[in-house]
Amino acid sequence: KAGVTQTPRYLIKTRGQQVTLSCSPISGHRSVSWYQQTPGQGLQFLFEYFSETQRNKGNFPGRFSGRQFSNSRSEMNVSTLELGDSALYLCASSTGLAGGLDTQYFGPGTRLTVL
Amino acid sequence: EDQVTQSPEALRLQEGESSSLNCSYTVSGLRGLFWYRQDPGKGPEFLFTLYSAGEEKEKERLKATLTKKESFLHITAPKPEDSATYLCAVLPFSGNTPLVFGKGTRLSVIA
Numbered sequence: 001k002a003g004v005t006q007t008p009r010y011l012i013k014t015r016g017q018q019v020t021l022s023c024s025p026i027s028g029h030r031s032v033s034w035y036q037q038t039p040g041q042g043l044q045f046l047f048e049y050f051s052e053t054q055r056n057k058g059n060f061p062g063r064f065s066g067r068q069f070s071n072s073r074s075e076m077n078v079s080t081l082e083l084g085d086s087a088l089y090l091c092a093s094s095t096g097l098a099g100g101l102d103t104q105y106f107g108p109g110t111r112l113t114v115l
Numbered sequence: 116e117d118q119v120t121q122s123p124e125a126l127r128l129q130e131g132e133s134s135s136l137n138c139s140y141t142v143s144g145l146r147g148l149f150w151y152r153q154d155p156g157k158g159p160e161f162l163f164t165l166y167s168a169g170e171e172k173e174k175e176r177l178k179a180t181l182t183k184k185e186s187f188l189h190i191t192a193p194k195p196e197d198s199a200t201y202l203c204a205v206l207p208f209s210g211n212t213p214l215v216f217g218k219g220t221r222l223s224v225i226a
Binding site for chain 1: 146157158160164202213214215216217219
């Protein structure tokens, strides 16, 4: 069974630009969650999508947005990039049917550097 | 506010030297506690889920235990390949709260 894939793996952008990251979940999984990981803050929850609907949202500004397609693939977008957005962005997929208790399987992440 | 604190931040062990990592949590109610392992440049890899105090789970050299306020990840006779960052996360009962992660313990096992 193929794992979670994320593209691109590395990105370098400048302040003010926008970026779109992509995540393909494990086949059959309908939930995709996005996290930001930084050395200082650790893993922080951005949002979760289930069957094309945002089901949960973390405490991030509106510059961070996402969507999910009918094939469960998900994208997240960050507009007007700031230096502090430099981080590893992880997505995790799960069945989404156990109220959060189902195992989340993480992708390798996208390393975003904002200059 | 739901919080997870992991200690120590970093741990250096000799091969074969057993030790424990700690995860203490403050939540309104615990639905589950998760342990993950993360290697450099990779996403976290699931290890265990614990649901109630007194529960224990084992996998190779790792054993996870849970009390009402904390969880321990015991590593018995570690090998260099056990070197990684170990993350703990809790799922609170309150509403639709997502997983809350600790900042991890960075383990180095020296041959």
